[in-house]
Amino acid sequence: MLTETFFIAVSLLAVIAALGMLVSRSPVRSALWLILVMLCVAGLYMTLSAEFIAVVQVLVYAGAIMVLFLFVIMLLNLGALPNLERVDFKKGVGFVLGTVILAQLVYVTATASEPLATAAFDPAETGSALKIAEELFTRYALPFEIIGILLLVATVGAVMLAKRTFE
Amino acid sequence: MEIPLTWYLTLSAVLFSIGVMGVLFRSNLIVILMSIELMLNAVNLTLIAFGQFMGDLAGQILVFFVISVAAAEAAVGLAIVIAIFRNKLTVDVNDIKLFRH
Numbered sequence: 001m002l003t004e005t006f007f008i009a010v011s012l013l014a015v016i017a018a019l020g021m022l023v024s025r026s027p028v029r030s031a032l033w034l035i036l037v038m039l040c041v042a043g044l045y046m047t048l049s050a051e052f053i054a055v056v057q058v059l060v061y062a063g064a065i066m067v068l069f070l071f072v073i074m075l076l077n078l079g080a081l082p083n084l085e086r087v088d089f090k091k092g093v094g095f096v097l098g099t100v101i102l103a104q105l106v107y108v109t110a111t112a113s114e115p116l117a118t119a120a121f122d123p124a125e126t127g128s129a130l131k132i133a134e135e136l137f138t139r140y141a142l143p144f145e146i147i148g149i150l151l152l153v154a155t156v157g158a159v160m161l162a163k164r165t166f167e
Numbered sequence: 168m169e170i171p172l173t174w175y176l177t178l179s180a181v182l183f184s185i186g187v188m189g190v191l192f193r194s195n196l197i198v199i200l201m202s203i204e205l206m207l208n209a210v211n212l213t214l215i216a217f218g219q220f221m222g223d224l225a226g227q228i229l230v231f232f233v234i235s236v237a238a239a240e241a242a243v244g245l246a247i248v249i250a251i252f253r254n255k256l257t258v259d260v261n262d263i264k265l266f267r268h
Contacts, residue, residue, distance in 0.1 A: 068242065101183070127227065
């Protein structure tokens with residue numbers, strides 16, 4: 001019962017924060033709302049007993065990535081955008097497409113509920129760092145190395161893109 | 168511990184749709200990148216929910232990789248935003264007409 005109350009409260013907060021990110025005019029406010037969404041998602045990972053991923057979520061997403069976003073917003077000195085929220089054809093199309101995607105996803109979830117409802121929650125401390133490290137460094141060692149190379153390439157590429165002046 | 172799997176899937180669908188609307192609504196490049204991060208978060212939530220309900224650790228490993236790739240994507244995307252801003256002095260997608268005649 002306590003878990004369900006926690007889930008409902010946190011998911012409501014996450015949806016409200018996501019909508020706040022969608023409608024707020026200033027990019028800084030959007031970033032702060034998004035940080036709140038990520039913290040709520042980390043809380044939901046805790047209800048799924050995925051503790052390690054929850055910590056990584058807070059450290060990497062809410063910490064590193066969002067700091068990078070805020071840093072770029074400050075660097076570009078973006079203020080509140082003028083006359084942003086005028087309703088035009090593009091926004092109408094976007095709203096319709098987003099609603100259609102939501103309807104599709106909810107429809108699939110609702111109609112496939114027979115096998116989904118019978119799936120049992122299987123905690124068995126699968127979310128601990130020990131279990132994840134055992135899998136990560138044995139079975140998934142090659143993807144782990146590739147991710148390292150990808151991060152190196154991304155760092156070099158980001159520096160090159162930001163330094164270079166295009167003609 | 169009696170939260171059904173469908174609750175997680177529904178919440179994830181709602182967050183993903185809000186991310187899609189953010190990409191389609193907003194004209195600020197940085198907010199569009201943030202909406203993409205929101206969509207990645209929704210997908211991660213689905214992966215972890217399925218993984219935990221099926222007793223499989225692969226979901227969490229995959230989320231670990233998705234977070235790493237998202238970090239790389241954010242770095243490169245923001246570098247592109249900076250490069251565009253240095254040339255065009257704007258981050259509004261309606262004002263960036265590189266390929267338009």
